[in-house]
Amino acid sequence: MHTIAAIATPHAAGGIAVIRISGDTAISVAQQCFRSTGGKSLAEMSGYTCVYGSFLDTAGSELDDGIATVFRAPHSYTGEDTVEFSCHGGIFVTRQLLETVYAAGVQPAEAGEFTKRAFLAGKMTLTQAEAVMDVIGAAGKRELAFAHAQQNGALFHRVQQISQGIVRSLGDLAAWADYPEDEIPAVTPESLHAALQPVLEQLDSTLATYDYGRILQSGVSAVIVGKPNVGKSTLFNLLSGSQRSIVTEIAGTTRDVVEEQIRLGNVTLRLSDTAGLRETEDVIEQMGVKIAEERLAQADLILAVFDTTRPLDDDDRRMLEQLPEKPVIAILNKSDQSAQLDTDELEPHFSRVITMAAREGSGLEQLQQAVEELFYQAEVTPELGIVANARQKQCLEQAREQVQLALEALDAGELLDAVTVLLEEAANALLTLTGERVSEAVVNDVFSRFCVGK
Ligand SMILES: Nc1nc2c(c(=O)[nH]1)N(C=O)[C@@H](CNc1ccc(C(=O)N[C@@H](CCC(=O)O)C(=O)O)cc1)CN2
Numbered sequence: 001m002h003t004i005a006a007i008a009t010p011h012a013a014g015g016i017a018v019i020r021i022s023g024d025t026a027i028s029v030a031q032q033c034f035r036s037t038g039g040k041s042l043a044e045m046s047g048y049t050c051v052y053g054s055f056l057d058t059a060g061s062e063l064d065d066g067i068a069t070v071f072r073a074p075h076s077y078t079g080e081d082t083v084e085f086s087c088h089g090g091i092f093v094t095r096q097l098l099e100t101v102y103a104a105g106v107q108p109a110e111a112g113e114f115t116k117r118a119f120l121a122g123k124m125t126l127t128q129a130e131a132v133m134d135v136i137g138a139a140g141k142r143e144l145a146f147a148h149a150q151q152n153g154a155l156f157h158r159v160q161q162i163s164q165g166i167v168r169s170l171g172d173l174a175a176w177a178d179y180p181e182d183e184i185p186a187v188t189p190e191s192l193h194a195a196l197q198p199v200l201e202q203l204d205s206t207l208a209t210y211d212y213g214r215i216l217q218s219g220v221s222a223v224i225v226g227k228p229n230v231g232k233s234t235l236f237n238l239l240s241g242s243q244r245s246i247v248t249e250i251a252g253t254t255r256d257v258v259e260e261q262i263r264l265g266n267v268t269l270r271l272s273d274t275a276g277l278r279e280t281e282d283v284i285e286q287m288g289v290k291i292a293e294e295r296l297a298q299a300d301l302i303l304a305v306f307d308t309t310r311p312l313d314d315d316d317r318r319m320l321e322q323l324p325e326k327p328v329i330a331i332l333n334k335s336d337q338s339a340q341l342d343t344d345e346l347e348p349h350f351s352r353v354i355t356m357a358a359r360e361g362s363g364l365e366q367l368q369q370a371v372e373e374l375f376y377q378a379e380v381t382p383e384l385g386i387v388a389n390a391r392q393k394q395c396l397e398q399a400r401e402q403v404q405l406a407l408e409a410l411d412a413g414e415l416l417d418a419v420t421v422l423l424e425e426a427a428n429a430l431l432t433l434t435g436e437r438v439s440e441a442v443v444n445d446v447f448s449r450f451c452v453g454k
């Protein structure tokens with residue numbers, strides 16, 4: 001395939017930067033950009049060897065010194081001939097070296113193109129390729145364990161098992177059609193139904209892992225809400241370890257949503273601080289309130305904050321009514337001062353109530369514990385495989401729908417041909433999931449979400 005190149009390391013100053021060149025002419029084009037100190041040509045080198053020398057600029061003058069590593073097809077990440085240049089990690093130096101490589105006749109790599117080539121070369125399945133980005137994005141030990149399990153084919157195998165169930169039923173249907181009347185093996189609509197029911201259940205249990213997969217991958221979207229001045233921004237700053245959100249004693253301080261990704265124990269939160277919820281004449285504050293209400297609807301987790309130094313009032317009560325049906329943790333803040341809040345009215349609304357003094361930093365352990373209880377699913381093991389993204393979920397939903405329709409068709413006594421068509425569609429949806437039978441458009445879509453250089 002035509003030769004591509006990209007910077008594989010972050011586009012920032014660093015100790016070393018790596019430029020990866022992969023494709024049919026990788027070694028010869030790399031040779032045009034590099035002179036080894038000992039006079040060795042890259043063409044003479046075997047795979048997995050490296051050599052020290054100088055990188056050249058487009059005019060052929062020395063640009064930097066560094067290391068070139070040669071990989072020989074098929075033993076490389078992409079399965080193609082590959083050369084990696086490790087140069088000094090300056091943004092300008094790296095960019096200049098990349099220009100030299102382009103000038104030697106190499107195309108810029110598209111997002112995810114190296115991994116796409118690895119997939120097309122049969123080095124990995126589509127779900128394994130998707131897991132590469134999850135390894136990069138993993139925020140902690142557990143996230144990494146799940147990404148590694150996916151890289152090892154956890155979901156792939158789980159889906160293959162489901163496929164086998166469908167294929168077995170398709171085989172039975174074919175036998176039914178092929179045998180003359182009197183030789184029909186023991187295939188009946190009832191037996192087909194009994195064989196497909198577990199398939200439906202496997203699809204459901206696999207689909208059920210999606211919510212957890214999403215949280216592992218992108219974190220829990222959490223929103224801090226409450227009436228003005230209860231200490232939402234103080235809590236936000238405490239959790240994010242920053243002073244990003246402005247804190248004052250004036251009610252109505254926060255208007256824009258302030259966001260940070262934070263780690264609380266074993267859980268990543270995408271945390272938003274919002275404007276205090278109240279009825280107000282101030283147009284800007286009204287807009288802040290509106291955005292806060294939208295966030296409330298989208299969040300996975302709500303941290304509802306109350307000020308214990310004041311009795312519950314109408315603003316608090318209005319907020320209580322606005323809380324959607326989703327995980328909520330009530331935070332009784334300012335516990336360092338004498339309490340005026342009667343918690344009896346609050347408790348029926350919340351299964352988790354935590355007393356804190358955000359300004360002092362107390363109550364954080366209890367909050368962490370509550371969040372982990374809600375979102376850290378220790379019992380889910382990585383090896384079983386989880387649905388890691390929306391594309392995979394969509395394929396499973398499609399398969400589920402077809403199997404469901406097939407079951408209904410069987411019950412309704414419809415022609416077995418109709419059942420066959422439905423099951424073939426279900427099997428196809430699963431082949432799309434694993435990438436075993438997938439359109440170019442789907443493949444392109446998957447890899448377009450990757451970073452350039454991966
Ligand atoms: N320098 C460097 N480090 C890197 C990468 C890379 O491309 N370059 N990777 C990029 O993501 C990851 C490693 N991925 C790789 C996967 C397979 C092969 C490889 O050579 N595979 C051969 C040999 C396998 C074997 O010995 O068992 C093969 O598949 O035939 C190389 C890198 C992380 N570290």
Ligand SMILES: Nc1nc2c(ncn2[C@@H]2O[C@H](COP(=O)(O)OP(=O)(O)OP(=O)(O)O)[C@@H](O)[C@H]2O)c(=O)[nH]1
Pocket residue numbers: 226227228229230231232233234235246247248249250251252253254255274275276277333334335336337356357358359360
């Ligand atoms: N005593 C005490 N005061 C606190 C505590 N947390 C916050 N405060 C004070 O409460 C006031 C309001 O805090 P903010 O964090 O700005 O409150 P908010 O809920 O973000 O307010 P708005 O943005 O206006 O909705 C500030 O004067 C804080 O210092 C606490 O734990 N104890």
Ligand SMILES: [Mg+2]
Pocket residue numbers: 232233234245246247253254273274275276
């Ligand atoms: Mg605030």
